[in-house]
Amino acid sequence: xxxxxxxxxxxxxxxxxxxxxxxxxxxxxxxxxxxxxxxxxxxxxxxxxxxxxxxxxxxxxxxxxxxxxxxxxxxxxxxxxxxxxxxxxxxxxxxxxxxxxxxxxxxxxxxxxxxxxxxxxxxxxxxxxxxxxxxxxxxxxxxxxxxxxxxxxxxxxxxxxxxxxxxxxxxxxxxxxxxxxxxxxxxxxxxxxxxxxxxxxxxxxxxxxxxxxxxxxxxxxxxxxxxxxxxxxxxxxxxxxxxxxxxxxxxxxxxxxxxxxxxxxxxxxxxxxxxxxxxxxxxxxxxxxxxxxxxxxxxxxxxxxxxxxxxxxxxxxxxxxxxxxxxxxxxxxxxxxxxxxxxxxxxxxxxxxxxxxxxxxxxxxxxxxxxxxxxxxxxxxxxxxxxxxxxxxxxxxxxxxxxxxxxxxxxxxxxxxxxxxxxxxxxxxxxxxxxxxxxxxxxxxxxxxxxxxxxxxxxxxxxxxxxxxxxxxxxxxx
Amino acid sequence: xxxxxxxxxxxxxxxxxxxxxxxxxxxxxxxxxxxxxxxxxxxxxxxxxxxxxxxxxxxxxxxxxxxxxxxxxxxxxxxxxxxxxxxxxxxxxxxxxxxxxxxxxxxxxxxxxxxxxxxxxxxxxxxxxxxxxxxxxxxxxxxxxxxxxxxxxxxxxxxxxxxxxxxxxxxxxxxxxxxxxxxxxxxxxxxxxxxxxxxxxxxxxxxxxxxxxxxxxxxxxxxxxxxxxxxxxxxxxxxxxxxxxxxxxxxxxxxxxxxxxxxxxxxxxxxxxxxxxxxxxxxxxxxxxxxxxxxxxxxxxxxxxxxxxxxxxxxxxxxxxxxxxxxxxxxxxxxxxxxxxxxxxxxxxxxxxxxxxxxxxxxxxxxxxxxxxxxxxxxxxxxxxxxxxxxxxxxxxxxxxxxxxxxxxxxxxxxxxxxxxxxxxxxxxxxxxxxxxxxxxxxxxxxxxxxxxxxxxxxxxxxxxxxxxxxxxxxxxx
Numbered sequence: 027x028x029x030x031x032x033x034x035x036x037x038x039x040x041x042x043x044x045x046x047x048x049x050x051x052x053x054x055x056x057x058x059x060x061x062x063x064x065x066x067x068x069x070x071x072x073x074x075x076x077x078x079x080x081x082x083x084x085x086x087x088x089x090x091x092x093x094x095x096x097x098x099x100x101x102x103x104x105x106x107x108x109x110x111x112x113x114x115x116x117x118x119x120x121x122x123x124x125x126x127x128x129x130x131x132x133x134x135x136x137x138x139x140x141x142x143x144x145x146x147x148x149x150x151x152x153x154x155x156x157x158x159x160x161x162x163x164x165x166x167x168x169x170x171x172x173x174x175x176x177x178x179x180x181x182x183x184x185x186x187x188x189x190x191x192x193x194x195x196x197x198x199x200x201x202x203x204x205x206x207x208x209x210x211x212x213x214x215x216x217x218x219x220x221x222x223x224x225x226x227x228x229x230x231x232x233x234x235x236x237x238x239x240x241x242x243x244x245x246x247x248x249x250x251x252x253x254x255x256x257x258x259x260x261x262x263x264x265x266x267x268x269x270x271x272x273x274x275x276x277x278x279x280x281x282x283x284x285x286x287x288x289x290x291x292x293x294x295x296x297x298x299x300x301x302x303x304x305x306x307x308x309x310x311x312x313x314x315x316x317x318x319x320x321x322x323x324x325x326x327x328x329x330x331x332x333x334x335x336x337x338x339x340x341x342x343x344x345x346x347x348x349x350x351x352x353x354x355x356x357x358x359x360x361x362x363x364x365x366x367x368x369x370x371x372x373x374x375x376x377x378x379x380x381x382x383x384x385x386x387x388x389x390x391x392x393x394x395x396x397x398x399x400x401x402x403x404x405x406x407x408x409x410x411x412x413x414x415x416x417x418x419x420x421x422x423x424x425x426x427x428x429x430x431x432x433x434x435x436x437x438x439x440x441x442x443x444x445x446x447x448x449x450x451x452x453x454x455x456x457x458x459x460x461x462x463x464x465x466x467x468x469x470x471x472x473x474x475x476x477x478x479x480x481x482x483x484x485x486x487x488x489x490x491x492x493x494x495x496x497x498x499x500x501x502x503x504x
Numbered sequence: 505x506x507x508x509x510x511x512x513x514x515x516x517x518x519x520x521x522x523x524x525x526x527x528x529x530x531x532x533x534x535x536x537x538x539x540x541x542x543x544x545x546x547x548x549x550x551x552x553x554x555x556x557x558x559x560x561x562x563x564x565x566x567x568x569x570x571x572x573x574x575x576x577x578x579x580x581x582x583x584x585x586x587x588x589x590x591x592x593x594x595x596x597x598x599x600x601x602x603x604x605x606x607x608x609x610x611x612x613x614x615x616x617x618x619x620x621x622x623x624x625x626x627x628x629x630x631x632x633x634x635x636x637x638x639x640x641x642x643x644x645x646x647x648x649x650x651x652x653x654x655x656x657x658x659x660x661x662x663x664x665x666x667x668x669x670x671x672x673x674x675x676x677x678x679x680x681x682x683x684x685x686x687x688x689x690x691x692x693x694x695x696x697x698x699x700x701x702x703x704x705x706x707x708x709x710x711x712x713x714x715x716x717x718x719x720x721x722x723x724x725x726x727x728x729x730x731x732x733x734x735x736x737x738x739x740x741x742x743x744x745x746x747x748x749x750x751x752x753x754x755x756x757x758x759x760x761x762x763x764x765x766x767x768x769x770x771x772x773x774x775x776x777x778x779x780x781x782x783x784x785x786x787x788x789x790x791x792x793x794x795x796x797x798x799x800x801x802x803x804x805x806x807x808x809x810x811x812x813x814x815x816x817x818x819x820x821x822x823x824x825x826x827x828x829x830x831x832x833x834x835x836x837x838x839x840x841x842x843x844x845x846x847x848x849x850x851x852x853x854x855x856x857x858x859x860x861x862x863x864x865x866x867x868x869x870x871x872x873x874x875x876x877x878x879x880x881x882x883x884x885x886x887x888x889x890x891x892x893x894x895x896x897x898x899x900x901x902x903x904x905x906x907x908x909x910x911x912x913x914x915x916x917x918x919x920x921x922x923x924x925x926x927x928x929x930x931x932x933x934x935x936x937x938x939x940x941x942x943x944x945x946x947x948x949x950x951x952x953x954x955x956x957x958x959x960x961x962x963x964x965x966x967x968x969x970x971x972x973x974x975x976x977x978x979x980x981x982x
Contacts, residue, residue, distance in 0.1 A: 168825030
């Protein structure tokens with residue numbers, strides 16, 4: 027059978043890029059021009075370009091066309107996926123957690139460990155301008171409690187933005203929280219009692235694991251693929267086998283794996299959990315940083331019954347210090363509202379006002395469009411550096427959004443030892459061991475590619491590469 | 505036996521005040537002048553004036569002497585104290601809570617129900633000036649996480665202020681929280697597991713009861729006297745009889761009773777709980793609003809073993825919308841720090857910076873000294889109005905600080921019915937029933953005397969007085 031027309035075109039371009047005939051950074055013809063040249067439909071060219079983009083060969087730049095990049099196949103390979111049949115386990119203290127938190131607080135370290143980008147990425151000047159205006163127009167901005175569900179100005183803007191994915195949220199269904207993690211914790215408390223089991227994807231951000239531990243919940247660690255997302259087959263078997271109080275999932279720009287689950291799988295996920303009466307807590311904090319021209323949809327957008335609790339925040343796009351998050355908790359709205367009241371009474375007023383104003387002004391949309399490209403560039407720079415300076419046998423994700431890279435070192439490397447040795451050399455990187463209760467990722471690292479690409483970050487990556495190489499060779503000798 | 509000299513002098517002045525020979529608002533001789541006139545020590549006069557102040561006859565005004573006030577005995581009597589032997593009980597849903605929260609969010613009501621003063625009391629202009637400076641000097645104020653324990657600038661200032669009561673806190677022992685209620689909840693979670701029993705004072709603020717409920721804890725309601733504070737005898741019997749995971753107490757400017765426990769009883773309280781290995785969670789949010797020239801000491805200042813967890817916030821002095829609270833958790837510091845991390849990751853940065861600056865500038869001390877007099881005046885105005893327009897048989901506290909009044913209506917009155925009927929007439933007042941799990945205060949009201957005294961608030965009090973009178977007479981008829 028003939029390959030489809032789009033694939034023909036795409037593969038030709040790919041081989042030109044791989045051979046170097048089309049050099050890095052070169053702008054390729056626009057969709058319209060190529061469609062005219064090749065006498066095929068615009069849709070065909072678009073599909074060819076999507077195919078190339080998914081393989082890392084080209085990248086769209088807002089309003090200025092497509093540019094050649096280093097194809098993924100020239101990078102080190104993607105991580106191995108190890109499907110493991112899960113069983114419910116208690117979450118004990120997370121080893122090294124205190125050390126890691128202490129590193130996160132230490133100034134002067136080159137931080138590839140925190141999940142926060144370089145400060146320059148945030149629109150400080152614009153936000154400060156709004157702040158000044160708010161102070162002037164509402165001098166008593168902080169003189170009263172903004173009781174749950176929170177500031178209506180902000181909830182209205184969040185609801186309005188849901189139209190982009192057909193959400194049609196009602197502002198009264200939004201509860202403002204002190205950042206995304208509070209949203210997730212309130213949802214967990216609303217749907218699960220201590221001793222019950224929560225299904226999670228692994229690897230999962232250790233802050234969430236620590237929260238689950240503090241709530242006295244058990245976890246069921248569902249294997250998650252770095253491209254496909256949560257293993258739906260395993261999830262289904264697990265839901266049949268075990269009593270599960272909730273599923274915690276991050277289908278868009280997953281942290282740390284970077285994948286975006288495809289839309290039909292999101293639908294399957296939502297249907298599956300609905301069928302098993304398992305509430306879905308969706309962590310959506312990175313979705314708006316998806317690379318490419320369009321935003322993927324949250325799983326929540328496939329929810330017709332109120333079974334999905336959508337949690338998000340402005341920490342990744344405007345700055346984590348504002349502590350402005352939110353949740354649309356579906357049928358658990360009242361429970362979450364009450365829990366917000368009983369756990370922190372209200373969210374700080376001034377940050378809510380500032381974020382609401384920025385959203386209303388349209389500045390937020392422009393800003394988010396811009397930083398998606400910034401982060402895509404950062405990730406490109408980091409992946410190339412890691413390819414160059416990490417020991418052979420290293421594997422690495424291809425994030426579809428956000429700024430988190432997941433690096434798999436050769437099997438016998440210990441990321442915790444590496445973490446400690448890197449600290450001594452002034453570099454903070456997070457060991458993978460703490461992304462699973464069963465410590466399934468002892469040879470992995472989470473790398474924050476949100477930092478500006480500079481000689482400093484390049485040097486930090488070289489340090490980690492060196493240390494990893496030492497570990498590998500000493501492990502071989504040992 | 506002769507009465508002591510101070511009492512002689514004090515009682516003479518009292519009768520002059522009661523007879524009207526010394527009229528309301530008249531300035532009485534200064535301590536030095538009177539000591540010279542009467543040829544007794546300054547200490548004796550000071551003691552006489554303290555006695556008069558405790559009976560509401562006079563009031564010190566900062567740097568300008570003592571002024572005549574309406575003595576407490578011209579007011580309606582103080583509430584009855586009903587000692588009830590407590591037993592551990594589960595905290596169910598708090599009836600009317602949703603209605604009350606919804607009233608708290610309703611604009612245009614005259615709010616005698618919220619526990620927040622008139623916005624004009626807060627130093628908005630000064631804080632906004634600092635805000636502008638912070639924005640200018642640290643444009644990236646919100647670009648990173650202020651991980652627990654929180655901003656060092658703020659923790660340093662909080663520690664410094666502890667010197668005033670001999671606290672000598674270490675900044676590293678302070679954890680910044682999103683307001684006082686988060687501090688209390690983190691402490692409860694650090695010391696008590698679901699199903700365990702927490703001893704509380706009653707009446708207790710319903711937000712705290714709701715928090716206890718949400719944590720799945722039981723309560724032991726220790727009777728608390730409107731002047732003496734928690735019934736120490738009953739507390740001791742209870743600690744002998746029941747296994748108690750923590751005591752939650754508010755010995756200074758108690759809300760809603762308004763008492764300041766005397767210093768030796770604070771010491772006894774701390775020793776008693778230490779002896780029974782029961783951690784003490786001290787709610788200190790109103791202490792700095794104590795009336796008079798000196799601040800009472802927190803119970804924490806009598807703690808030598810780290811058994812007292814001191815919780816406070818700037819909500820009552822600078823504005824609740826900043827959501828800046830803190831805790832010195834003694835030997836539970838690490839547990840509380842970790843719980844802060846797992847429940848909201850960090851506290852908003854900008855409010856922390858602004859409060860820290862205001863504290864460092866010395867502006868905070870001046871501001872607090874000022875508003876203590878403001879609130880004392882508010883309380884005076886409210887108590888007189890209540891004396892005038894509430895039905896006979898009404899009783900009322902004599903707050904020693906803060907701005908909360910506790911009003912006991914004649915026995916058969918229902919504060920919940922009153923709450924609903926007042927709402928219809930545009931007035932929000934909190935029913936006492938929700939200040940105890942066993943609903944021991946069905947005929948009580950909490951009145952927020954933090955509002956400016958105006959024709960509006962006077963009218964609102966008249967409405968409540970009228971409704972209360974109707975209830976009383978209809979109850980009599982019924």
